[in-house]
Amino acid sequence: MTKPTTYVPYYDDIVEAMAAGGCAFCALQLVAAEKYIDSLLWESVNDPRIRREVSAARGFCRNHAWLLVRHGSALSSAIIYQDVVRTAARVTAETPAEGGRRSLGQRLRALFRRQTPPNDALLAALRPQQPCPVCTNAELVDRYLSETVLASLAKSNAIIEKYRASAGLCLHHFGTLLAHTHTPGTRQAIIDAQLAVWSALDAELAEFIRKNDHRFRREGFGAERDSWERTMALTSGPPPPSKSSRGGVTQTS
Numbered sequence: 001m002t003k004p005t006t007y008v009p010y011y012d013d014i015v016e017a018m019a020a021g022g023c024a025f026c027a028l029q030l031v032a033a034e035k036y037i038d039s040l041l042w043e044s045v046n047d048p049r050i051r052r053e054v055s056a057a058r059g060f061c062r063n064h065a066w067l068l069v070r071h072g073s074a075l076s077s078a079i080i081y082q083d084v085v086r087t088a089a090r091v092t093a094e095t096p097a098e099g100g101r102r103s104l105g106q107r108l109r110a111l112f113r114r115q116t117p118p119n120d121a122l123l124a125a126l127r128p129q130q131p132c133p134v135c136t137n138a139e140l141v142d143r144y145l146s147e148t149v150l151a152s153l154a155k156s157n158a159i160i161e162k163y164r165a166s167a168g169l170c171l172h173h174f175g176t177l178l179a180h181t182h183t184p185g186t187r188q189a190i191i192d193a194q195l196a197v198w199s200a201l202d203a204e205l206a207e208f209i210r211k212n213d214h215r216f217r218r219e220g221f222g223a224e225r226d227s228w229e230r231t232m233a234l235t236s237g238p239p240p241p242s243k244s245s246r247g248g249v250t251q252t253s
């Protein structure tokens with residue numbers, strides 16, 4: 001089985017991503033997803049087991065599916081998604097829709113309560129039966145990223161200094177890193193670094209809000225002008241990647 005290649009980040013990659021702004025783990029996860037999809041499109045698309053995995057996931061998740069749109073990817077994407085749509089059609093044709101047997105009153109009550117009908121086999125069968133393969137790979141990459149930071153931290157505090165000077169990790173990846181940290185001292189050092197980042201961000205937001213007051217508008221905005229967007233990325237995560245401009249080994253476009 002030709003499994004798509006998993007990206008293993010180096011220490012230097014993490015340091016570079018920390019210096020570039022935004023959550024370093026999010027940035028490297030995008031690199032990892034791009035590499036994974038490249039490998040899947042060009043090396044693994046003819047492996048029926050990979051296509052079965054994508055079909056079982058009912059396609060890639062919304063965050064990752066659109067990374068398939070890149071130069072030269074049309075044929076491979078069509079082959080993968082033909083399997084997905086055929087699976088959806090087969091499941092729908094073969095599974096009885098039990099919800100249809102309920103009375104009108106029951107269906108209306110479920111609708112008003114925004115409930116999906118219980119034990120509806122078709123709805124259950126249409127849901128992803130396993131996670132998106134890129135998401136599964138992302139969990140592995142998160143582990144590598146965390147282990148690389150922790151291995152470096154076991155030797156020196158240099159990475160923590162870089163963490164403090166960076167835009168910090170997003171909420172999701174701060175949690176990821178803490179989940180892999182089992183030494184109380186290390187855990188506290190990471191927490192302190194993230195608290196310092198949030199404190200600086202809070203001050204920038206306060207400044208941005210202050211300058212929106214008509215009495216101070218003439219001061220003009222400085223670096224805090226996009227602090228609200230940076231805060232959104234650091235809490236909710238970065239905006240979903242648009243159509244990829246990278247990758248794209250030539251095939252039929």
Ligand SMILES: [Zn+2]
Pocket residue numbers: 023024025026027169170171172173
């Ligand atoms: Zn992140």
Ligand SMILES: [Zn+2]
Pocket residue numbers: 060061062063064132133134135136
């Ligand atoms: Zn995904």
